[in-house]
C-alpha cells in the first residue's frame with residue numbers, strides 16, 4: 249500500500265542570507281502492506297507529523313520516493329496529488345478539524361457535496377456511515393454540542409464517505425480521555441477488519457501503538473531497527 253524509499257526532509261529556517269537547515273527525516277525506508285494497521289511511534293519532535301505530511305503530499309520531500317498503491321506520488325504535481333488524495337486517502341487529526349457551523353451530518357456529507365454527488369446518494373452513504381460509527385442519534389448536533397469522542401467519530405465518518413483504501417491518522421486519540429480513546433481505537437480496528445482499510449497511525453503513546461499489527465519507531469528522523477517500541 250505504501251512504499252517509502254530513502255526519504256529525507258529538511259526545513260529551511262530564517263531569512264535570505266541567514267538560512268539554517270533543520271534536517272528532520274534522514275533516510276526513511278519503510279513499507280505498509282494492504283490491510284495492515286501500522287503504528288509509528290517516537291517522541292515529540294522526532295519527525296512523525298512531517299512523515300505523515302510527506303505521505304499526504306502536503307509537503308514535498310527533499311529526497312527520496314513515496315509510492316502509494318504503486319503510484320509514485322512524490323512525483324505528482326500538486327493538482328494531481330490533490331485528486332489522488334481525494335480518491336485514496338482519508339484523514340483523522342488530533343484536533344478533529346470539524347466545521348463548527350455545520351451539524352455532524354453536514355460535516356460528514358461535505359466531501360460528497362464537494363465531489364458533486366446528488367442528494368439521494370449523499371443521504372444513503374451518510375446514513376450508512378453514521379450507523380457504522382454509532383452516531384445516528386447525534387447527526388443534528390453541532391460540534392460544540394458533542395463530546396470529544398463523538399467529535400472524533402464524526403471526523404472518522406467524514407474520512408470514510410469517499411471510501412478511502414488508506415487512512416492516515418495523526419495522534420487520533422491525543423485529545424481524548426483513556427475511556428474514549430479505547431472506543432476510538434475499537435472503531436479503527438473494526439473498520440480495518442470489516443472494510444479492509446489500511447491504517448497508518450502516528451502516536452507518541454505506546455498504548456495506542458499496540459493496536460497496530462506492527463510498530464515502527466522513529467528517533468531523530470531515523471527508523472530504529474530491531475527495536476520494539478513497546
Ligand SMILES: Nc1ncnc2c1ncn2[C@@H]1O[C@H](COP(=O)(O)OP(=O)(O)O)[C@@H](O)[C@H]1O
Nearest residue numbers: 259270272290291292293294295296297298299
Ligand atoms: N513547517 C515547518 N517548518 C520548520 N520546522 C518544522 C516544520 N514542521 C516541523 N518542523 C520541525 O521539525 C521537527 C519535527 O517535527 P514533527 O514532524 O512535527 O515531529 P513530531 O510529529 O514527531 O512531534 C521539529 O523540530 C519541528 O519543530
Ligand SMILES: [Mg+2]
Nearest residue numbers: 296297298418
Ligand atoms: Mg506530531
